[in-house]
Amino acid sequence: MRPENSIWQGNFGYWQNSFIHTNLLVIGYTAWKGFQSFGRGIVICEVDNQITPATITNLDRVSFALQFLPADLVGYYLQSQSIDLSILPAVATYHPHQDILLVLKAHRQIEINFLQKLKITPPDCYEQVCNRWEEFQPNLMSQN
Numbered sequence: 465m466r467p468e469n470s471i472w473q474g475n476f477g478y479w480q481n482s483f484i485h486t487n488l489l490v491i492g493y494t495a496w497k498g499f500q501s502f503g504r505g506i507v508i509c510e511v512d513n514q515i516t517p518a519t520i521t522n523l524d525r526v527s528f529a530l531q532f533l534p535a536d537l538v539g540y541y542l543q544s545q546s547i548d549l550s551i552l553p554a555v556a557t558y559h560p561h562q563d564i565l566l567v568l569k570a571h572r573q574i575e576i577n578f579l580q581k582l583k584i585t586p587p588d589c590y591e592q593v594c595n596r597w598e599e600f601q602p603n604l605m606s607q608n
Contacts, residue, residue, distance in 0.1 A: 480568055480575055490600055491566060492589025498532025499560040505534040511570040551576055561585060
């Protein structure tokens with residue numbers, strides 16, 4: 465679902481794809497770590513709402529928080545955020561070894577992304593982040 469024109473899009477178009485691309489390793493790390501602990505679920509990424517139209521997500525540091533939500537809590541979360549529950553079948557059937565369900569929250573806008581058949585799989589992301597922990601530590605401090 466693409467949000468309406470807003471400050472989040474600015475003059476640089478649809479920033480979400482660039483943001484996901486730039487942060488895929490930590491998103492995949494979170495997805496795999498969550499799956500190992502809880503089974504299927506979704507990754508929730510809350511982007512700092514201080515982003516401005518001049519922010520270019522692959523050049524500027526954009527603060528965000530990641531959380532894994534187990535499948536048995538997803539319905540409650542979606543209802544609390546007034547999000548359509550039609551993604552629940554995808555939560556039950558996605559392939560955790562190669563796919564990620566991502567809820568991207570920025571200010572009051574919420575976007576659901578089904579990242580499928582990734583070239584860098586969640587287990588690969590997990591391994592790369594663990595092997596290069598110092599690079600990723602600031603974004604992952606709240607998870608460990």
